[in-house]
Amino acid sequence: xxxxxxxxxxxxxxxxxxxxxxxxxxxxxxxxxxxxxxxxxxxxxxxxxxxxxxxxxxxxxxxxxxxxxxxxxxxxxxxxxxxxxxxxxxxxx
Numbered sequence: 001x002x003x004x005x006x007x008x009x010x011x012x013x014x015x016x017x018x019x020x021x022x023x024x025x026x027x028x029x030x031x032x033x034x035x036x037x038x039x040x041x042x043x044x045x046x047x048x049x050x051x052x053x054x055x056x057x058x059x060x061x062x063x064x065x066x067x068x069x070x071x072x073x074x075x076x077x078x079x080x081x082x083x084x085x086x087x088x089x090x091x092x093x
Contacts, residue, residue, distance in 0.1 A: 002072055002079040013083045020086055025077035027070040027086055039066050042092065049088045055081045057089070 005013070014022050020029045033039045039061055046068075050056045060067040070086055072079040 002075050002081055004072075004075050004077045004079060005083075010078050017083070017086050017090060019090065022078070025071055027078060027082050029068045029086070029089070031066045031068070033064045033066070036061075036063050039064050042066055045092045046089060049085065049092075053081065053085050053088075055085050057085065 010022055014020060014027070017027075020027055022028075031039075031042060033042060043059060043061060043066055046057065046059070055070075055072070058069040058071075060069075068089060070082040071077060072081050
């Protein structure tokens with residue numbers, strides 16, 4: 001099982017991820033696009049990195065907005081896996 005991060009580790013790692021916030025035991029980001037089609041294209045780009053990492057974000061789509069939430073469910077909170085995937089997602093256009 002992946003080890004939970006301490007509050008101090010979470011804050012330190014979160015400081016290197018602009019546009020992401022920590023809410024309770026979840027790392028969150030909202031991306032806004034021109035329209036629904038671009039939002040869906042972005043979500044489709046998340047499939048490969050999530051599958052490769054065997055770590056899947058919770059995703060909500062509302063027209064041109066995509067809300068992404070990361071937490072390591074089996075560990076019960078935030079782990080390095082969440083921050084690694086967040087970094088990859090941040091680099092996707």
